[in-house]
Amino acid sequence: xxxVTLLGLDPVAGVLLIPVCAAVVLALLPGxxxxxxxxxxxxxxxxxxxxxxxxxxxxxxGAYLLVDDLNIVFIVLNTFVGFTTSLFSASxxxxxxxxxxxxxxxxxxxxxxxxxxxxxxxxxxxSNNIGLMWVxxxxxxxxxxxxxxIYRTPAALEAAWKYFILGSVGIAFALFGTILVYVAARPVVxxxxxxxxxxxxxxxxxxxxxxxxxxxxxxxxxGYGTKVGLAPLHAWLPDAHAEGPTPISAxxxxxxxxxxxxxxxxxxxxxxxxxxxxxxxxxxIVLGLLSLLFAGFMLYRRRDIKRLFAYSSIEHMGxxxxxxxIGGPLANxxxxxxxxxxxxxxxxxxxxxxxxxxxxxxxxxxKIRGLTETHPVLGWGLVAGVxxxxxxxxxxxxxxxxxxxxxxxxxxxxxxxxxxxxxLVAFGALTLRLTGIAFGRPRGSRAPAQASYVPMFAHLTLVxxxxxxxPPPLVAWFQHVAKLLG
Amino acid sequence: xxxxxxxxSHSLAGGLxxxxxxxxxxxxLTSLLNVFALHALMLAAAVAWxxxxxxxxxxxxxxxxxxxxxxxxxxxxxxxxxxxLGIHREVETVVGIGMTMxxxxxxxxxxxxxMLRVTADADALAREDLAFALSVVLLGxxxxxxRRNAVSQVVGFMSLENGLILAAxxxxxMPLVVEISVAFSxxxxxxxxxxxxxxxxxxxxxxxxxxxxVSRGERS
Numbered sequence: 001x002x003x004v005t006l007l008g009l010d011p012v013a014g015v016l017l018i019p020v021c022a023a024v025v026l027a028l029l030p031g032x033x034x035x036x037x038x039x040x041x042x043x044x045x046x047x048x049x050x051x052x053x054x055x056x057x058x059x060x061x062g063a064y065l066l067v068d069d070l071n072i073v074f075i076v077l078n079t080f081v082g083f084t085t086s087l088f089s090a091s092x093x094x095x096x097x098x099x100x101x102x103x104x105x106x107x108x109x110x111x112x113x114x115x116x117x118x119x120x121x122x123x124x125x126x127s128n129n130i131g132l133m134w135v136x137x138x139x140x141x142x143x144x145x146x147x148x149x150i151y152r153t154p155a156a157l158e159a160a161w162k163y164f165i166l167g168s169v170g171i172a173f174a175l176f177g178t179i180l181v182y183v184a185a186r187p188v189v190x191x192x193x194x195x196x197x198x199x200x201x202x203x204x205x206x207x208x209x210x211x212x213x214x215x216x217x218x219x220x221x222x223g224y225g226t227k228v229g230l231a232p233l234h235a236w237l238p239d240a241h242a243e244g245p246t247p248i249s250a251x252x253x254x255x256x257x258x259x260x261x262x263x264x265x266x267x268x269x270x271x272x273x274x275x276x277x278x279x280x281x282x283x284x285i286v287l288g289l290l291s292l293l294f295a296g297f298m299l300y301r302r303r304d305i306k307r308l309f310a311y312s313s314i315e316h317m318g319x320x321x322x323x324x325x326i327g328g329p330l331a332n333x334x335x336x337x338x339x340x341x342x343x344x345x346x347x348x349x350x351x352x353x354x355x356x357x358x359x360x361x362x363x364x365x366x367k368i369r370g371l372t373e374t375h376p377v378l379g380w381g382l383v384a385g386v387x388x389x390x391x392x393x394x395x396x397x398x399x400x401x402x403x404x405x406x407x408x409x410x411x412x413x414x415x416x417x418x419x420x421x422x423x424l425v426a427f428g429a430l431t432l433r434l435t436g437i438a439f440g441r442p443r444g445s446r447a448p449a450q451a452s453y454v455p456m457f458a459h460l461t462l463v464x465x466x467x468x469x470x471p472p473p474l475v476a477w478f479q480h481v482a483k484l485l486g
Numbered sequence: 487x488x489x490x491x492x493x494x495s496h497s498l499a500g501g502l503x504x505x506x507x508x509x510x511x512x513x514x515l516t517s518l519l520n521v522f523a524l525h526a527l528m529l530a531a532a533v534a535w536x537x538x539x540x541x542x543x544x545x546x547x548x549x550x551x552x553x554x555x556x557x558x559x560x561x562x563x564x565x566x567x568x569x570x571l572g573i574h575r576e577v578e579t580v581v582g583i584g585m586t587m588x589x590x591x592x593x594x595x596x597x598x599x600x601m602l603r604v605t606a607d608a609d610a611l612a613r614e615d616l617a618f619a620l621s622v623v624l625l626g627x628x629x630x631x632x633r634r635n636a637v638s639q640v641v642g643f644m645s646l647e648n649g650l651i652l653a654a655x656x657x658x659x660m661p662l663v664v665e666i667s668v669a670f671s672x673x674x675x676x677x678x679x680x681x682x683x684x685x686x687x688x689x690x691x692x693x694x695x696x697x698x699x700v701s702r703g704e705r706s
Contacts (some may be wrong), residue, residue: 131661165639169627172646176623179653182660183605183612191659211604 014049170226246354284325291318370442615656622649
């Protein structure tokens with residue numbers, strides 16, 4: 001018990017309780033100006049709590065909650081993007097209300113769901129209990145299903161339905177895997193609650209029944225992998241990104257995929273602690289590469305701007321999964337860095353895309369042209385974002401991809417070649433599309449943008465800084481976490 | 487352990503697999519709902535028996551939830567929806583019933599071969615339970631992919647969840663938190679589906695999911 005927890009100001013509680021309370025309040029309050037501001041305020045509060053976790057002494061791991069070096073990176077990133085997205089959402093939603101796409105009643109629902117989703121994601125990160133983590137991931141999924149369907153157009157309903165069915169199947173597999181982990185742990189850890197506490201499981205994983213643990217991991221990988229958006233299981237992802245409100249696309253790509261990935265990493269660490277279990281790396285590398293290559297080629301066939309960037313998310317999740325699959329301090333470092341960079345860049349892109357689609361009134365790539373001429377700030381912002389996500393220097397994505405590829409070359413040259421090929425394929429597709437969007441002959445509305453540029457440029461600046469100069473303490477931190485991941 | 491207790495739990499879990507097979511060949515929604523109620527009933531019995539032999543009173547709660555919520559409330563509610571929508575006559579199957587049954591048998595064989603092999607060291611009760619539970623999960627999945635109607639997909643999903651609860655009940659001493667959460671998540675899932683269904687009906691005048699395929703953002 002630290003003095004801080006005695007005062008009831010435990011930052012972990014803040015990260016969890018602020019979104020819950022905010023969700024209740026936001027569900028009750030009318031009026032968009034007030035609620036949008038409250039939403040921002042609540043998100044800021046969670047972010048500050050998360051940052052204070054970095055400074056304050058950490059509570060000892062409990063039966064349900066845990067703060068360790070691994071999840072704190074995810075929590076801070078999650079609450080930060082949650083905060084900037086709430087800023088973007090405030091200006092985005094104002095426009096949706098004006099055009100009548102959302103009614104005030106739905107807006108209340110939207111804000112309540114936004115905070116519930118943040119709660120689910122934060123809970124998944126801080127949970128020390130694999131059952132609780134599963135519940136949290138499921139909660140986050142269900143809230144996003146509701147938000148994807150919020151416009152109630154046929155396309156939005158189809159997307160929500162598809163997301164729901166595929167997400168549920170994934171989540172069912174994840175639960176079966178979780179049960180199997182418990183069954184494998186029971187002879188060693190003993191019956192009861194202990195068999196689900198992650199720290200206990202890792203400490204005693206050496207004695208678990210290895211074949212059972214292997215099967216459990218396959219189920220967990222398929223289950224949570226569906227939510228990461230890995231290639232054969234990705235079908236829900238583009239639709240869900242394209243048909244929901246754009247702030248939700250931003251958090252889906254930037255955050256929810258990370259949550260599922262985090263769950264996978266937790267179980268990967270568990271498997272690594274057992275000498276007889278399979279190395280999960282191969283499975284991760286195969287599916288990761290498949291996602292990268294598949295999404296890279298599919299990028300060429302996209303005609304919808306939000307789907308384009310959704311496929312780009314599949315591609316990058318593929319890269320990250322390959323990085324963690326290869327393992328070792330350097331590749332894990334690259335994976336972690338790439339994950340952070342992807343979250344920041346992709347949400348910045350979706351912020352720009354959100355305003356662009358509102359101005360132009362369409363998501364069709366053919367109808368969005370010459371943005372740098374009609375809307376220079378948005379247009380160049382998008383150019384910068386796409387340049388960053390395509391892996392051009394001096395942005396941070398370049399750093400992480402470069403790190404990954406060089407470290408892979410040293411160990412598995414053919415794998416590095418495939419990686420380079422995939423990245424180049426995606427790069428080609430993105431540049432091809434970008435030239436039309438940004439530099440073509442202007443088409444569509446020239447109405448001035450009522451946009452908030454702060455979140456977008458804040459993210460891009462961070463990505464740029466990370467590409468040019470990574471502060472040594474941050475590097476040391478990432479190296480430490482990379483070692484933990486094995 | 488290989489006494490009467492084992493035999494009864496074995497036959498109850500096996501019965502659940504059998505009812506899963508029965509669901510596969512139902513071609514009318516109303517009879518499908520009846521079979522699903524039977525499915526939930528079997529689950530309640532299997533879980534209650536586990537509660538008895540494991541001496542784990544909290545499992546009775548899970549059994550009661552299965553009995554009241556899944557065997558009674560949901561089938562009744564879905565039946566009302568089905569009649570209201572006027573789709574109580576037929577379920578169209580995508581693949582022929584013969585093929586579906588064969589595929590189902592293959593899946594059961596697969597799950598038995600897999601689970602019995604990897605759980606060689608676990609106690610016999612847990613082994614059999616896990617193997618049957620995986621069969622129910624896979625059959626539920628098969629049911630979901632062979633149906634196009636939104637209501638039958640929901641039923642398929644719930645039968646899949648039943649398999650998960652069977653597995654959780656079979657894992658001796660698994661914390662209560664998880665069982666309640668499973669039951670609770672089913673409730674949430676149902677609410678979600680209810681909302682989704684409601685909206686689908688509102689917009690399409692049909693719950694046939696194949697109609698949804700018409701509206702793909704990229705074709706416009």
